[in-house]
Structure formats: structure tokens, C-alpha cells
Amino acid sequence: MDGSERKVLVSDKVGLPNGLYYDHHRRELCWGDAKMKTIECVRDDGSNRRVILTDQTTMIFGLTDGLQYAYWTDWST
Numbered sequence: 001m002d003g004s005e006r007k008v009l010v011s012d013k014v015g016l017p018n019g020l021y022y023d024h025h026r027r028e029l030c031w032g033d034a035k036m037k038t039i040e041c042v043r044d045d046g047s048n049r050r051v052i053l054t055d056q057t058t059m060i061f062g063l064t065d066g067l068q069y070a071y072w073t074d075w076s077t
Contacts, residue, residue: 009046019063019072032060032072039063039070 015035022029023041030041030052039053039060052070059075 007046009042009044010040010049018061018075021063021065023065030063030065030070032063034059034061034075039072 009029013036015033017031017033019032020029021031022044026041027044028041028048029044030039032039037054037056037058037060038051040049040051042049058072060072061075062073064071
């Protein structure tokens with residue numbers, strides 16, 4: 001918890017990441033990016049980065065998992 005064994009999973013093409021959540025079942029870290037206007041996920045080993053949503057009208061702020069669905073709040077609306 002002190003950051004001494006941290007591991008960088010994503011370091012490129014990141015704007016303003018918000019609303020991190022970890023999906024234990026899929027072993028993925030997911031985040032919303034208000035600048036890139038995307039929701040993305042990556043495996044906990046840093047592999048398989050994928051874009052879940054691209055929406056040019058949304059500035060994603062908060063993000064959470066709802067079993068079958070992801071829910072987010074929008075900074076601008």
C-alpha cells in the first residue's frame with residue numbers, strides 16, 4: 001500500500017483518467033477518460049488494453065461496475 005511495488009499498466013494515450021474500478025471476475029482495471037472521451041479496460045498484467053466506449057459528447061467522470069453493465073457519470077451534463 002506504500003507504492004513500493006507499483007506496476008505501470010498503461011502509460012500512453014491517456015488524457016484525464018477518472019473513475020477507476022477493478023473487475024475481479026475479469027481481472028481488469030477499467031477507467032473513464034474525460035479528455036479522450038472513452039472507457040477503457042486493461043488486464044491486471046497490462047495486456048489486452050481495449051476501448052469499451054467512445055462517445056464524443058461525454059466527459060466521463062465517475063465509473064463503476066454493475067454486474068452486466070458499466071455505469072458512469074458525465075462531467076458536462
